[in-house]
Amino acid sequence: MQKWFRSFRHMKIKNKISVLFALIIAVTFSFTFLVQQYAFSIYDGQLYDKSAQVLNLSSAAIETKLGRIDQMSYDIIADIQLQSTLLSLKNAESEYDQHILRQKVIDRLLTYAGSEPTIYSIQLFDSHGKENGAGNVAPIDPDKSRKIMTLTKEAEGDSRWIFPDEQDAALITAREIRSFSNTNFDLEFLGTLVIRINIGKIAQQFSEAEGDLILFSGEEIIYPKEPLFRLADIRRSIGTSKGYFTQKVADHTYFISYSNSSNTGWTYMNITPFNQVFERVIFIKELVVFVFIAIFALVILLGFRFSGSLTRPIDNLIARMKMAEKGNFAGAHLQTVDDTPMSMDEMGLLHRTFRLMVERINTLITENYANQLLIKETEFKALQAQINPHFLYNTLESINWLAKVNKQTQISNMVESLGFLLRNSINMKAEILTLGEELEVVKSYVTIQKYRFDDRLNFKQDVPDELLHHRLPKLTLQPLLENAIQYALEPTIGTSTITVKAELREEGFCIVVEDDGPGMLQDTLERLRNGEMKAKGKGIGLLNIDERIKIAFGEQYGIRIDGSRERGTRIMIVLPREEEE
Numbered sequence: 001m002q003k004w005f006r007s008f009r010h011m012k013i014k015n016k017i018s019v020l021f022a023l024i025i026a027v028t029f030s031f032t033f034l035v036q037q038y039a040f041s042i043y044d045g046q047l048y049d050k051s052a053q054v055l056n057l058s059s060a061a062i063e064t065k066l067g068r069i070d071q072m073s074y075d076i077i078a079d080i081q082l083q084s085t086l087l088s089l090k091n092a093e094s095e096y097d098q099h100i101l102r103q104k105v106i107d108r109l110l111t112y113a114g115s116e117p118t119i120y121s122i123q124l125f126d127s128h129g130k131e132n133g134a135g136n137v138a139p140i141d142p143d144k145s146r147k148i149m150t151l152t153k154e155a156e157g158d159s160r161w162i163f164p165d166e167q168d169a170a171l172i173t174a175r176e177i178r179s180f181s182n183t184n185f186d187l188e189f190l191g192t193l194v195i196r197i198n199i200g201k202i203a204q205q206f207s208e209a210e211g212d213l214i215l216f217s218g219e220e221i222i223y224p225k226e227p228l229f230r231l232a233d234i235r236r237s238i239g240t241s242k243g244y245f246t247q248k249v250a251d252h253t254y255f256i257s258y259s260n261s262s263n264t265g266w267t268y269m270n271i272t273p274f275n276q277v278f279e280r281v282i283f284i285k286e287l288v289v290f291v292f293i294a295i296f297a298l299v300i301l302l303g304f305r306f307s308g309s310l311t312r313p314i315d316n317l318i319a320r321m322k323m324a325e326k327g328n329f330a331g332a333h334l335q336t337v338d339d340t341p342m343s344m345d346e347m348g349l350l351h352r353t354f355r356l357m358v359e360r361i362n363t364l365i366t367e368n369y370a371n372q373l374l375i376k377e378t379e380f381k382a383l384q385a386q387i388n389p390h391f392l393y394n395t396l397e398s399i400n401w402l403a404k405v406n407k408q409t410q411i412s413n414m415v416e417s418l419g420f421l422l423r424n425s426i427n428m429k430a431e432i433l434t435l436g437e438e439l440e441v442v443k444s445y446v447t448i449q450k451y452r453f454d455d456r457l458n459f460k461q462d463v464p465d466e467l468l469h470h471r472l473p474k475l476t477l478q479p480l481l482e483n484a485i486q487y488a489l490e491p492t493i494g495t496s497t498i499t500v501k502a503e504l505r506e507e508g509f510c511i512v513v514e515d516d517g518p519g520m521l522q523d524t525l526e527r528l529r530n531g532e533m534k535a536k537g538k539g540i541g542l543l544n545i546d547e548r549i550k551i552a553f554g555e556q557y558g559i560r561i562d563g564s565r566e567r568g569t570r571i572m573i574v575l576p577r578e579e580e581e
Helices: 002-009 013-077 080-091 095-113 142-155 199-206 231-237 276-325 329-333 346-387 392-405 411-426 435-456 477-489 522-529 542-553
Strands: 119-126 131-135 160-162 171-178 189-197 212-217 220-223 242-249 252-260 267-273 432-434 457-462 471-473 496-505 508-515 558-562 570-575
Touching: 013 080, 013 095, 013 171, 013 189, 013 199, 013 242, 013 252, 013 267, 013 276, 080 095, 080 119, 080 189, 095 119, 095 131, 142 160, 142 171, 142 189, 199 212, 199 220, 231 242, 276 346, 346 542, 432 435, 435 457, 435 471, 435 477, 435 496, 457 477, 471 542, 471 570, 477 496, 477 508, 477 542, 477 570, 542 558, 542 570
Parallel strands: 457 496
Antiparallel strands: 119 131, 119 189, 160 171, 171 189, 212 220, 212 267, 242 252, 252 267, 432 471, 496 508, 508 570, 558 570
C-alpha cells in the first residue's frame, strides 16, 4: 500500500487529478443512478403524464373559449351597422345627434353582451373619447385607459390582452375600430373596443384537474387574483415549455405541473397536493438525497485536503515571486524553516527552476547594477562639471570693462550677482533644481549683462507661478541665454529681445528661449541638431545640455531647435510633466 501511495505522490499533477475525478465520478454516478432510478421511476412518469394531460385539456378549452370571445371582438368591429353608426357619430356636430347615435351604439353592443355569459361588459370608447357600455359596466382607470389606447394603436387592428389588476379583476381584450367601407380607404379611426371577461368563471368551468389552476403571462398573474404563492418564489423552477416540480408552501408540499401555450404565450399551471399514497416514495426520495449529500460532503472533504496539498506549494511559490517582484531576490532564494522537501513532480521542478533563476538574477544585479548606476552618475557629473566655470570669462571681462570706463559704484551689484552665480555653479550637491531656482540664476546673469549692454538687452519672462515647482538640471537656461546674447545681441548695434516662456503641452513640460536676432542658416541648424557643430568661444554647446536632460529624465526629452522663422532663433526644452518625474 505504501508503495502505491509513493507512486501516486510522484505522479504528474494531471494524472493525479484524472485518477481522483475518475474515482469520484464512478462512485457517485453508480450509487446515484441506481437509487434514483428506483425511487423516481415509480411515480414521476405517471404523475406527470396524468397531470400534463389534464392541464393540456384545461388550457385547450380555456383558449378555445377566449378565442371565441376574441372572434366576437372582431365581429363587433366589423359590424356594418356599428361601423355606420360610429362614422355618423364622428361626423355629428350637435350634442343631441351624438346622444341619439350613442344610444344606437349601446343597443348594438347589448346584442353581443347578452350572448356570452362569461363577459362582464362590452365598452366602446368612440372617436370623441366618450365611453359607451353594455352589461356589468365598471369604470376604467384613466391611466389604464391610456395604456389600452396605446396598445391598440400599436396593434393596428389586432387584439391586445390587458391582465387583471387590483382595481379590476376582469381580463380585458381590446381592439381599435377603423372604418373599412368601400368609400373610405384611409381606415379612419372610429373608436376602441374593450371587452371585460370573467376569467375566473372560465377557469372554473373548464378546469379538469383535481388541483388549483393558475394562469400567468410573464410576471403578471391572470388568474386567480390571489394565488397560493408568489410567482417569484417558483420562477427559478420553471424551465422549458412544459415540466413539473415540487414546492413547499406553509408546511405543505405541492406537485406543480406547467405548460406554456404556443398561441397566447401564457403559462398554465396545475397545483396538486401530495397525499398519503406518496409517503413511502417521499421517504425513499429523502433517503436518496440524504445519502447523496453525505457522500458529496465526504468527497468535498477529501477534495479539499487533496487540493490543499497541491495549492500549498503554489502559494509558497507565489510568495517568493512577490518578494522577487519587490526586489528582494535574496529573500526569495532563501529556504524557510517550514519548507519540506519538494516532490519530483511538475511543481517541485518549478520550485527548483525558480530558485536557480532568482539566484542567477541576484548575482547579475550585485555585479552589474551598482556599476551601471556609478557610470551614469559619473557621466552626469562629468557633463555638469564642464558648465561650472564656463561663464567666468565673460563676467569678469564685463566687470573689468565697466570699472575701467565708468568707474561707477554699480560694480558692487555686479559682484553680488557674480557671487550668486558662482555659488550656484560650484555647489554640486543639488544637480536638479526647480524652475524658480533656475530663474534666479538667470536673473543674476541678466543683471550682469545689462550693465554691459545697457538698454540694448531687453529680457522678458513669461512663466506662470504654478509652473515654478517643475524640476530641471542645474544651469540649463543660463547657457541658452549666453548663446542668445552671443549670436543675437553682440553682432548687432541695436536692441535685442530675449524671452523665456514656460507652458504644459501634450509632449511634456516645455521651456522656450527665443530671440529676435539674425537667426541661423539651415545648414548650421541641421549641424547643431545632429551635434556636429559646437558653440563658438568658450561656451558650452547645446549638445551638453541635451545629454544632461536625457541622462536625468530619459531619451524622449531634450532640446528642440527651431530656426525656420525669418528672424531669430527659438530653442525649446522638453521635460517630463510633474506626474512623470
